[in-house]
Amino acid sequence: MTEGTQPEGPGADTPVRPGGATAVVVGGGLAGITAALALADAGVRVTLLEGRPRLGGLAFSFQRGGLTVDNGQHVYLRCCTAYRWFLDRIDAAALAPLQDRLDVPVLDAEGVPGRRLGRIGRTALPVPLHLARSLATYPHLSLAERARVGRAALALKRLDPADPALDAQDFGTWLARHGQSPRAVEALWDLVGVATLNAVAGDASLGLAAMVFKTGLLSDPGAADIGWARVPLGDLHDRLARKALESAGVRTEVRTRVTSLSRRADGRWSVQVPGESLDADAVVLAVPQREAHDLLPDGALDDPERLLRIGTAPILNIHVVYDRTVLRQPFFAAIGSPVQWVFDRTDASGLVDGQYLALSQSAAQDEIDQPVAALRERYLPELERLLPATRGAEVKDFFVTRERTATFAPTPGVGRLRPGARTKAPGLYLAGAWTATGWPATMESAVRSGVGAAGAALGALGRPRDHLLEVFEEAA
Structure with missing residues (x-):
């Protein structure tokens, strides 16, 4: 008998005692x-x-002084039906609500004035038109790059993530074959893929990447609406x-x-x-x-x-407490910077004065073991580039949490x-x-x-x- 083919039914593989299983x-x-x-x-x-x-x-909290700190930022999507069931089952759904509609602010640290802020969002139109307005107005890509992204998305929609042949290929090569520029990979495909796969496109299984993008962005208009714990x-x-x-x-x-x-x-x-x-x-x-x-x-x-x-892949989390409010929205993503995703965790942490930001840095192989001082020297100036309000603010606390084996590595061939x-x-x-x-x-x-x-x-x-x-x- 091969793995995964055991017969089912009472007594098929495990005797059950009269007192109950x-x-x-x-x-x-x-x-x-x-x-x-x-x-x-x-x-x-x-x-x-x-x-x-x-x-x-690996999704837990701890105390640091008067703060309640999550070891790392965790989000889910509307298409995560099993996790949503779990939240309902433990009576926690109201504490981790979903967005009414997908909306991700994207800041470009190197963008020209007027083009620094873009948004990835959706309308109520059917797939794939629900993303058309967002893609058409996305300022971080040229008009030609946006058109090629649309064609690649349609090609991706035709893939079968369960096909073993896709598992053996890497997503980055597939994107290059479908006309995606390095800028498009950074500003769109990796923006989503690194956060969900914990790997850049060139290191990720095409099968897993296809599953993420087909399910999250190309299955239902609301599939990618984001939810996160407010506690x-x-x-x-x-x-x-x-x-x-x-x-x-x-x-x-x-x-x-x-x-x-x-x-x-x-x-x-x-x-x-x-x-x-x-x-x-x-x-x-x-x-x-x-x-x-x-x-x-x-x-x-x-x-x-x-x-x-x-294999395993690390996630680095950087925690910064300022003496004042420096961010007026719950989160944003960044390109043109080592900063990836930044979340406001002030209310959830119990902080009374100032603002607490948590940076989630996936695929952090190059930084996971760097000293706190080196990370501080690297990331505080980056936050100043992205958030001008930080330039006059005092940093009350700066610390990191490291998950060296946060996830399995989604490398080509991992499926087998x-x-x-x-x-x-x-x-x-x-x-x-x-x-x-x-x-x-x-x-x-x-x-x-x-x-x-x-x-x-x-x-x-x-x-x-x-x-x-x-x-x-x-x-x-």
Whole structure:
């Protein structure tokens, strides 16, 4: 039997005890939380184990003086149906609302007067006309470049992101073949792609890039409307998630690191943690790929070493607190500058006086290990170029957060390395944004993976999965 083709149905791969099915979820990020909720909602008795002192994985908050700081800025789009379901499920949708309509201010640090500010937005017209006005008036590209962007977008719309041949190609080469200038790549394609893929076009799988642009910009007029948390991420992914888990009957243990997994002679699983052994009918392993590799028992995957060949990519986050308001809008993107995206986090952080800006710098391989002093010297002048109001402002605080392995690297060929939810070990399932969801490493991918793993486990346990249909039809 090959991976991902286990039979389903009561008793097909995991014996169920008369007292009811039990499951252990290893990992308390979005994938693990989702899997635990989906299993518990079907009547499975679930224990969730997390090694950190909090839930939320890499989307979390911490305290710095009087500030509540997110480790990095996270956004989602209207097309992220699974993450939107997750927000509803933990009663948090009102705390992370969506824009009424896509609107992204784009500042050019090197633009001539009158052309520094452009906007990427949409109208209510059908696809692809919903972006036509924005593209026609986008000042950061020439008229000829805008026309070529339109033709490339139509060609992209014809691609099938699931085609394995696309996974082997890089997006940058495809863009060049379709007439995209370096300026167009910087001012438009990478503006979106770096933030969603965590890679520049030349380093990104064409399959993943096609998925991002087709789904976000070319599927539905409102698909790319942006949502973000108006409160600290910890309020969502830790506090409200714990409340939802508790209400669902999930036993949640933090500061509890799993040391090994083994399948017993009776077909059930034994999960070892310091000082305790937990038995379960099913286990969902929702941890990063390298940790999953170390915990997988022999024979669980045909080639477990492929997990180690899934690269990682860093994200650098720069935090600046000014003594006054320097930005009058919630966020903006930048071109012609090392600055990528800047968000106003003043209200969410609890700051009373001044303004707190968070810079999200994806694909930050060249800067992730630079000293804070060097980053300060580089980025404060860039903010002065972009935001004239900063020139007379006092910097009250400047600090950085670094996620060296923030996401899996979306390099060409990564698709064939990403495993599905099922393993060859009956009763053992994988979840995480790095698994084969078809999405890049986003909160959406993490939630989808948790739903997929739970759905596979419930099918094997003979438990209902109808409640997962509201997330996405493929979970059935």
